[in-house]
Amino acid sequence: MPRIGTPREPGYASTPRQLARNAAILDAARRLGERHGLERVQMSDVAAHAGxxxxxLYRYYPSKHHLFAAALTSSIAALPEPTAGSADSVGAAPADPVAAVxxxxxTAAGNLLAEPQLARAMLVSVNVIRSAADTPADPVMPQRILSIAGIDAPSEEDRRLVRMVExxxxxxxxxxxxxxLDAAAAVADVRYACELLLAPWRIQG
Structure with missing residues (x-):
């Protein structure tokens, strides 16, 4: 196994072949993460399962935490748009942005908690990555929330509300x-938190 010294920034896939390879890596990480949990997953096993x-693998993800943090980001990015509170026409703002978010x-919380060992692996990894002083915040979740809410030009207050919800x-x-907390209660709490924290969007509307 190659020795990994000071953690570096992960590589980024750009060509179709690289994107397919990266998708295989993340899929293997998800399957092994749910089966074995973060502590027992070995990078060599991920590489073998991904082919x-x-x-x-290390070129894309310099550590196991980078790998599982990326798995969470890709899972969030792949979630479908909600239907409740959605816009009446494509490209329009939703009728109820709070309900949409x-x-x-x-849905995101329910999907993640359906595979609890994988969810824990991803959440622990995100916290480890974020604890590094020079690591920028992952923009995927905030961008998705703002997009779903139909906010194209967010104010500082909008960004603050999104950050608090996340x-x-x-x-x-x-x-x-x-x-x-059981999964059903966790999903209910996430939904209720959105209602409370994003209430200013209804007042503004």
């Missing part, structure tokens, strides 16, 4: 994956 060389994040959701999921 790539170990060096290729509430349903999106409720932090609250990850906190609830962390409790659930630690066994402190």
């Amino acid at each position: 790539v060389a170990l060096g290729t 509430r349903d999106f994040l409720g 932090q609250c959701m990850y906190g609830i999921l962390t409790w659930a994956t630690a066994g402190q």
